[in-house]
Amino acid sequence: MFKILDRYIIRKFLGTYIFAIVLILAITVMFDINEKLDAFLKAPLKATVFDYFLNFLPYFANQFSPLFTFIAVIFFTSKLADNSEIIAMLSSGVSFKRLMVPYMVSAAVIAASTWVLSAYIIPPANIKRLEYTNTYVKNKRVDYGSNIQLMVAPGEIAYMSRFDNTTKTGYRFSLDKFDGKKLVSRLTSTTIKWDTLYQWQVRDYMIRDIEGMTEKITKGSRLDTIIPIEPRDFLISETDHEKMTSPQLQEYIARQKLRGVANIKSFEIENERRYAICAAAFILTLIGMSLSSKKVKGGMGINIGIGLVLSFSYILFTTVTSSFAISGYTSPFVAMWIPNVIYIIIGIVLYRRASAG
Numbered sequence: 001m002f003k004i005l006d007r008y009i010i011r012k013f014l015g016t017y018i019f020a021i022v023l024i025l026a027i028t029v030m031f032d033i034n035e036k037l038d039a040f041l042k043a044p045l046k047a048t049v050f051d052y053f054l055n056f057l058p059y060f061a062n063q064f065s066p067l068f069t070f071i072a073v074i075f076f077t078s079k080l081a082d083n084s085e086i087i088a089m090l091s092s093g094v095s096f097k098r099l100m101v102p103y104m105v106s107a108a109v110i111a112a113s114t115w116v117l118s119a120y121i122i123p124p125a126n127i128k129r130l131e132y133t134n135t136y137v138k139n140k141r142v143d144y145g146s147n148i149q150l151m152v153a154p155g156e157i158a159y160m161s162r163f164d165n166t167t168k169t170g171y172r173f174s175l176d177k178f179d180g181k182k183l184v185s186r187l188t189s190t191t192i193k194w195d196t197l198y199q200w201q202v203r204d205y206m207i208r209d210i211e212g213m214t215e216k217i218t219k220g221s222r223l224d225t226i227i228p229i230e231p232r233d234f235l236i237s238e239t240d241h242e243k244m245t246s247p248q249l250q251e252y253i254a255r256q257k258l259r260g261v262a263n264i265k266s267f268e269i270e271n272e273r274r275y276a277i278c279a280a281a282f283i284l285t286l287i288g289m290s291l292s293s294k295k296v297k298g299g300m301g302i303n304i305g306i307g308l309v310l311s312f313s314y315i316l317f318t319t320v321t322s323s324f325a326i327s328g329y330t331s332p333f334v335a336m337w338i339p340n341v342i343y344i345i346i347g348i349v350l351y352r353r354a355s356a357g
Helices: 004-035 037-042 045-063 065-082 085-091 096-137 246-259 265-292 300-327 332-356
Strands: 144-153 156-164 169-179 182-194 199-211 214-226
Touching: 004 037, 004 045, 004 065, 004 096, 037 096, 045 065, 045 096, 065 085, 065 096, 065 265, 065 300, 085 096, 096 246, 096 265, 096 332, 144 246, 246 265, 265 300, 265 332, 300 332
Parallel strands: none
Antiparallel strands: 144 156, 156 169, 169 182, 182 199, 199 214
């Protein structure tokens, strides 16, 4: 059961966390309005408020949840230490290890909230936000592709010389079916048009069925068929990974790997980042509490300064290691978890120093 002290610390922690989010989001909104003022003036006010800002603010808050967590811990713990409250708690018989319990409970609440938001709630909201920015700010849609080749199913290879996403039409299409290394069927068409899901319509087509030394040729002007690919499988933009829930993201990665698609690093990084950012809540809480639990000469400003340096260095380190994964120097898993491993070592060292003192 939580004691009065536990409830007091949890209330202070989460209250400061929410206050930090509100304060920084207010500043962010001001800068964002200044940066995108031209787009906001030409866009409908309703779309700006409900499609953009209503979805941008949770997205931004969740992206920088480790920073907000660290700031909250540093700020309110330094204030407790400055008021000699930490000394009173330890003097009453509460061990440093026991004092860490409500901090970790608060970190668990933040980690769980971060996971639910990043895995299930924010991705659908990002669809509206990104559609708004593509329409009124800067279009980052990928509407065209050329020389597209991928495996649509085991033993089936599709190729298009060009695909236009505005008309959902591909040109010079072919679908080869193999039995081992032996070609058994080949479908070619001048154009192919996507309808819904896996429904495709091929025009001016020819099908060659090969059986040994014989060949059967079928021609026609139109054929409705099912091909298990969609435009999003080969027209990949830099923000597509932000639109998928975690189950959708994992399914997409598995399917693309099976098809031999190479440019899915950003999807793998996003998948690992969602787990790593939850672990970061515990790690940065450990560092922040251990760092600011003692009253220091110069007041809590010193602790806040050190905390900001460490939190920003964590975010910078994560950005650098993710670029290594995109370049192929390391795996997405290693890239996203290296900062956590390094900072957990820092946290353990600081914790031992704080508890020993």
